[in-house]
Amino acid sequence: MxxxxxxxxxxxxxxxxxxxxxxxxxxxxxxxxxxxxxxxxxxTPEKIKQAAIKALGEGFTKYTAVAGILDLRRTIVEKLFKENSLKYDPSEILVSNGAKQSLFNIFQALINEGDEVIIPAPYWVTYPELVTYSGGKNIFINTDETTQFKITPQMLKNALSAKTKILVLTTPSNPTGMVYNKEEIKALYEVIKDTNIWVVSDEMYEKLVFDEEFCSVASINEDMLQRTITVNGLSKSVAMTGWRIGYLASKNKELVKLMNNLQSQCTSNINSITQKASIMALNGSVDxxxxxxxxxxxxxxxxxxxxxxxxxxxxxxxxxxxxxxxxxxxxxxxxxxxxxxxxxxxxxxxxxxxxxxxxxxxxxxxxxxxxxxxxxxxxxxxxxxxxxxxxx
Ligand SMILES: Cc1ncc(COP(=O)(O)O)c(C=O)c1O
CATH class of the missing domain: 3.90.1150.10 (Aspartate Aminotransferase, domain 1)
Structure with missing residues (x-):
């Protein structure tokens, strides 16, 4: 066997x-x-816990829509608009069991055997494993202190090939904590604007920025918005690691539907109680x-x-x-x-x-x-x- x-x-x-x-x-x-x-x-902040207790008391314990209840997706849409200047519709949001599952869905939905995925190194450990699991090939761009552990337009240009399918950006970065500013994102965009590659922007640590303003990758222009899948979650920002909630946003409704199909066959909706609690975490109540x-x-x-x-x-x-x-x-x-x-x-x-x-x-x-x-x-x-x- x-x-x-x-x-x-x-x-x-x-x-x-x-x-x-x-x-x-x-x-x-x-x-x-x-x-x-x-x-x-x-x-986890008390108000979030109380929202969970209330949901439990009210018997909110059944299956929900695979992508997450509409109220939650609406709250995410409002958050992305207010805080990140990103305009989405609830049908463009998929809520998953942590950002890890969001990334799993994305790589499974986009990668064909041999497709190349550009990953700046050092990288968060999970990306290359998920890419390989999806049949893709990891193309690493090594960085160090000389560019503050960020990739430059030239480095990106050198890594591109006819097989490039996805560019992964993590801002702020795990493990280096580096944050791309608006100008740097715009400069990277110039390199990919004539290609048809996707950008996966992992913004898990968005709330933990110390010295400058955070800039969402998809927010720099309309084309970047169309090609970027924004990934975020509540594990790090609201101390909710064990609740298991992450989400992705993409303007490509067809792609979101396909990932929804995948999730419907694997795990379905995330925990119903977590969904109610997450509304409280995202609607400004615990800011x-x-x-x-x-x-x-x-x-x-x-x-x-x-x-x-x-x-x-x-x-x-x-x-x-x-x-x-x-x-x-x-x-x-x-x-x-x-x-x-x-x-x-x-x-x-x-x-x-x-x-x-x-x-x-x-x-x-x-x-x-x-x-x-x-x-x-x-x-x-x-x-x-x-x-x-x-x-x-
Ligand atoms: C960069 C980054 N993305 C995504 C995740 C996944 O977080 P979760 O699955 O808890 O939402 C982590 C967790 O360590 C992370 O560091």
Missing amino acids: KYSNKILNLAESATIAISTLAQNLKAQGKDILSFSTGEPDFD DEIEKMRLAFKERRDLACNLIDSIPSLSVMKPQGAFYLFINLKSLEVYRNNSMAFAKDLLEDQGVAIVPGIAFGMEGYVRLSFACSVEQIEKGIERIKNFIAKIK
């Missing part, structure tokens, strides 16, 4: 692999500080709390950056958004080409869990999530300092 090649080629999420290792050490009684998961440490979380993340970012900067041999480019530091360890000769060894040794020696850069397609770096308390950040980075002092 044999398994499919497709499933055998699919890797477990690397971020999950490290946190599992950390959990095992914790279970053995070791004192572990985890900086590996991409999850806010805040609780004050979202802002409080953003300010807390900003404070933690500043603290974590200063502490890392004080460690000889490590450096970090200050992230403009999200809640990760992508730390450069290229001055450490033993680890510069083996970020996995760094992560394992640090975990075993100091009980600090971080994610190796190789998981994001880039050696010479590790990712530290600062979605945790100030005390943990101080304690954890002190341990990293001790570890570096030992190996020097």
Whole structure:
């Protein structure tokens, strides 16, 4: 009896692999500080929980439309218009079990065998796996600090081919926290304007931008709006990782219908209670709390950056958004080409869990999530300092 090649080629999420290792050490009684998961440490705001309790009390427990209830899709449409200057109709929205499923739907619906998908590296771990699973070919564009981990128009031009089907953009980025400004998006558009490639814009961390205004990729002009599929969700912005809600928006109603068909055969609608709660999360009722979380993340970012900067041999480019530091360890000769060894040794020696850069397609770096308390950040980075002092 044999398994499919497709499933055998699919890797477990690397971020999950490290946190599992950390959990095992914790279970053995070791004192572990985890900086590996991409999850806010805040609780979901109370008003959202109350909306869920109300929905449950009212018996809102049946199947709903596959794409999500109309009220929710209308609320998403209003949000995208008000906050992102994007004009959609509810029929252009598909609500899924997290942005992960939105991305799965997109790649499955667009990719034919051998189609190329351009992914700037370092990238969020899931994209290449989903592209490969869909039969596509990943074309990575490597970036580093010299372009602030962003792709330039020239880099994009070099990566384009007759087989290019999709360009993936993540702004703010996981793992680097870099944010594309309006001018940069416009410049990238100039490179693709005469092609017929799709753009997938993952804007999951949109609410967590610290230094400048956020610009939605699709908002720069009508053509970009038509070719872009905007992906977003509530996991990071409203601390709702466990509720499982993400959504996509596309002006191409036919594409949305096709993805709806796929979802109807896989998972149908997302949890009905989550849908009611998500309306409360998106309609402005918890904006004050979202802002409080953003300010807390900003404070933690500043603290974590200063502490890392004080460690000889490590450096970090200050992230403009999200809640990760992508730390450069290229001055450490033993680890510069083996970020996995760094992560394992640090975990075993100091009980600090971080994610190796190789998981994001880039050696010479590790990712530290600062979605945790100030005390943990101080304690954890002190341990990293001790570890570096030992190996020097
Ligand atoms: C860039 C990015 N996109 C999408 C997701 C998926 O989030 P979810 O499936 O919880 O909505 C994540 C989660 O880590 C992410 O970092």
